[in-house]
Amino acid sequence: MTPPDCPVFPFKREDPFSPPPQYALARADGAVCPVSLWNGKRAWLVTRQAEIRELLSDDKRFSGAMADPNFPTVTAARVAVDKNERAFVGMNNPEHDRYRRLFTREFSVRRMQALKPKIAAIAESLIDEMERAGPPVDLVAMLAVKFPSLVMSELFGSPYEDHPFIIRCAVARHGLTQSAGEAETKARELADYVLRLIQAKEANPGDDMVSRIIVEHVHTGHLTREEFAEIGAMILRAGHDTTTNMIGMGTLLLLEHDDLRAQLAAEPELVEAAVEELLRFVSPVQFSPRRVALEDVEVGGVQIPKGEGLFMLLASANRDEAVFERPDQLDFARDASHHLTFGYGIHQCLGQMLARYELHILFNTLLRRLPGLRLAVPLKQIRFKHDMQIYGVHNLPVAW
């Protein structure tokens, strides 16, 4: 596809439950689509699942180094944080694997399974709080934000009362409207916060990730405190904002689909398939992963010059007609587990099993405890996160 003028990216959504309509048009036209960015640079949207999987598996021809000046961005603020990215999310191999492997066992399936009783107790206690407050309540404020914060506090060791600060830091990175200075300051503040937490845990260890990593990797010389602080900041941001948005959007979708909600309430064991389908359908991460072509490359028959940036549109891959039948239909009967919501390749989400178990427990507990759950306002009063790089809802007033 060679349009006379490149459209400006990002695009606007028309339907709050679907990605921008340009994605489907681009998929029909070809695997990649050229766009113009805020800074006038050209970048390429990769829209189909097959090519996204191929590119994210190809470390030879595509770089994921965020500090690369050619790394494509959707805002000036993103440039400011990308150039300072020191965590493995922004590294290529072999550096990436060296650091990621220090943290993989903390997120293993077995470790995450062991956390389930605590996750379940957190879900119950937050719904107790909602009941005490009485309807209507904002489910985003009372559940979607607090639930992952309490889980991360338990796992990571960050005091729960610090979560509003952590969330402000995450939002300063994930927004589309903040200034570069604001994004850079909040990135610094969060890394400094984790550094202080590391120092506090060295003096007074607990049963948490920070304390374990100190003993296993900092005191053995595998990881400096400063490196750990940058990685810890990434883990905190990722652990808070993404899950919050899946809970908000996932609950809204359940409320908008009476049949699916009834099906899941009647058959709680359906929750694994339901969560995979909700992950596919919502695809909260909008403008990542990104890559830079390290040489002139051909993708889906289109020549991409060395040094140009590419956006892997996960939300588009998750609506790819070649992979999912009736992709715009939310359907708990399908096996959606090959969605790309957690990315693909070496950078695929480290916390994905935690996210899955959080969502399984949260949705089942919510439907069991509050079977009469409903929206307390008309849908048009729900504010969708058109202003964020991680999509979701800002508010979700509910009654029961």
Add this chain to the structure above:
Amino acid sequence: MSTARVKVSVDTHRCVGAGQCVRTVPEVFDQRESDGIVLLLEELPPAQLTPYLQKAVRLCPAGAIALQDAADYEAAT
């Protein structure tokens, strides 16, 4: 999908510990306690697991799982 018995191999250097294989076929895959990297429990699983093993190959983000026909493997060894 094929239901022929397969020989499973894993590449611990490529593995990134995402846990997709453990989630999909816990009878065959686990993660090392030391570093969360893949641990193969069963090289020649029963044929009824083959479709799930094929799914694990597709879900593995790092291309760290390979399957070959068990009969070919046994003939060659």
